[in-house]
Amino acid sequence: MEAIFHLSLRRKDLFLQYVFPWEVQRMNKLLIIDDDVALCRSIQLIMGGKGYCVEVCSSAEEGLATIKELCPDLVLLDLVLPDGDGLEVLDQISSSNPNLPVVIISGRQDMAATIEAMRKGAHDYLRKPFDVNDVELVLEKVKREFSRSPEGEQTAPIETRITQPDEIIGNDPKVLEILKQVGRFSRSQVNVLIHGESGTGKELVARAIHGASAPGKPFVAINCSAIVSTLLESELFGHEKGAFTGADRQKPGKLEQAQNGTVFFDEIGDMDLDLQAKILRVLQEKQYERVGGNQPLYFKGRAVFATHRNLAEMVKEGTFREDLYYRVVVGEILIPPLRERQADIPLLAHHFLNRIGQNMNRTIECFSDQALQLLSQHPWPGNVRELQNVITRAIALSESPQILPEHIHFLGDSASETPSSVIQKRPLHSLAEEEKGYIQYVLETKDWNISQTARILDISPTTLRKKINDYNLTRPSK
Incomplete structure (x- = not known):
């Protein structure tokens, strides 16, 4: 033997x-x-x-x-x-x-x-x-x-290759699992819900799904919390001429603009119940009408949703429709907060250092060990978006070829904690300019979530929208 x-x-x-x-x-x-x-x-x-x-x-x-x-x-x-x-x-x-x-x-x-x-x-x-x-x-x-699968049930391979999707950075096993799920869900047109805290990169994952399943076709994003409910219906479905005061021409909605591509409903949990019923009809019957119209239009794209809320709990509370919930969560991707994958922080920090440095025409080679340690120890309540904003500010403040601890500032740092060397370098602004900059910072940290931003600023959503209009603030393209 x-x-x-x-x-x-x-x-x-x-x-x-x-x-x-x-x-x-x-x-x-x-x-x-x-x-x-x-x-x-x-x-x-x-x-x-x-x-x-x-x-x-x-x-x-x-x-x-x-x-x-x-x-x-x-x-x-x-x-x-x-x-x-x-x-x-x-x-x-x-x-x-x-x-x-x-x-x-x-x-x-x-x-x-x-x-x-x-x-x-x-x-x-x-x-x-x-x-x-x-x-x-x-x-x-x-x-x-x-062992129990009959032959012929596997999905046929899809030959279309991905065309330069936005990079999802990370070595953590949870990030690899996200990429695998993106690949699986891109084989079909199933609805996908992306769940994660604000700033974790939900739109980045949505764009990856789109890039894998419908490359070259339109990707249309709409933030359900950034637009008042009375205007959101018109944004989604479009409107006919004369449908309401000021509607001087026919306007196609986001669903129509998407064609055979992807519509990304960001913060779907902030949509009111009346509009939820109309979205449910789109998902069930694949058709809708423009506001003020009666001609049926057909939705041929795929829907991807994102939220930071617990939709299951909202269903129990009666603030989110149960029938819509089951339509939305056919596929689900959970994005971990940055604090749960701290080993990826140095990787992300260097990624942003290179990318943002190029955009700002600044050549900064690296982080000092102390600065990198400072970043790694921070809890990052604003997640990856907060990290990006902190590094953007650090690049703007740095006068050396590397990022030092005194260049690192986190949201909520008090003036007494700010190094005097940095205070001296800080330019002087009017109060209005300071307010504008801070509102912009909080909006970006909270992914332009109006309700969350208003809560942090301790003002009403109506006041916040007025200030956004007064200061001519716009959401940066991604």
Whole structure:
């Protein structure tokens, strides 16, 4: 029997089929297509010791040939191979073996590749370095999911590639899970709800879904909390000439402008109940009328929603329609607050330093260790948007080639905590200019959420809207 262990794993499998056919029925066959010798050897030793049959191929050509011969239960596929691209290999596997689960493994932080792999039908995505035990967990998950799945139920791979989506930055496993969900949901036109605190990047995720599912088509965003309810209906559905005072011409609404693209309903939880009923009709019947009109128009795009509120609780309180809730949460993506992925703060900080520095024509090389430590220890109640604003201000204040602790200022810092060196550099403004700047800052920190901003400023939403108009403040394009 000792000679068996000197056979290749492929021959060992064939040998066991002949001598111990009952053993093959319970044995799980794993194929690794990767040229990382050390990683493959580690997986072979550990998984082989647990009773798995592990075959290794170092090239795309060898891997595709082995799939035909071995009929593995699971394939681990690297994105970068000596003789080909992993995504192209995934296409070939999906075409010839649509029920064979493939897990992508890669050491690159590549948002586009992650989303594209999931869109093309990858079962999962593991980022190197990973724990070998993760492979066993994935294999057990595959066994549970595929053991009862009839053939032909898998979604066909989508060939359209992503066209330069906005980058989602992060190495945290929760960020990788978001990218995987974006890829999965982009395979179809299901409604998606993105849930997260203000400033976590909900619109960025919405744009990633759009870029993956409808590249080149319109992306139309509307903030349900920034527009008074009496005007929101006209913004969404459009209006006919003469529909109300001041309607001197026909105007298409956001739904019409989106065509076959995406409409992003930001802060859907702030929409009043009357308008919720009309949105429900759009989602159910895919049609609507302009304000003041009776000609039915058809909604052909997809709807993506975002909120920082607990919609389930709002349903219980009677402030959000239950029937609309179930239409909205067909797919759900949860974005963690920045304080729950603090290891990503240095990565995000350097990303903003480079991008904002270029926009401001400033060359600042890095953060000092003390400044980076200061950023990493902050709780970031305003999340990624607050980090972006803090770094923007730091770049404006810095006169050196690096960001120092005295350049870092957080919302709520008192004057007594502000270094005197920074106070001396601060330009003098009129009270109106100071108020305008602070209102702009709070609006951006709260993603232009009128109710939250008004609460922080201790003024009414009506007063806030008047000041926005008086100071000619506009929401920056993303």
